[in-house]
């Protein structure tokens with residue numbers, strides 16, 4: 001096993017463990033909310049402040065559990081404006097350099113390229129700016145000519161690009 005393999009394995013393992021810890025905290029917190037609520041519904045407890053404190057602490061546990069979970073954290077990192085609801089699309093641009101040793105095919109003119117522009121895009125359903133569901137995700141490569149020609153029409157995805165995205169993913 002090469003050093004980079006063991007690093008990747010450790011990363012994957014820590015992701016799984018964080019996710020597990022996150023779900024445990026959410027479960028524990030959920031229980032902490034449900035039990036006092038049931039107790040209150042069952043009959044008035046001697047001191048109503050106690051269940052209130054337990055519920056509050058449990059809600060903190062749930063929030064912490066969500067935050068610890070890598071999947072949720074990545075979503076939190078991708079959050080948009082709080083006013084954003086419904087389907088929306090983001091495109092991230094980055095330069096592909098020859099030093100990366102990748103060979104891609106330009107989606108504009110179908111030539112092979114080792115440098116150009118990579119556009120990764122994601123179509124997500126957002127609630128208050130938080131992505132809750134990913135409809136489609138994909139990466140397209142553009143040669144320098146197509147990238148410059150295309151950037152003039154301000155990042156709008158054409159029907160062909162959409163078709164490419166849907167067949168790739």
Ligand SMILES: [Zn+2]
Pocket residue numbers: 106107108109110111142143144145146147
């Ligand atoms: Zn091209």
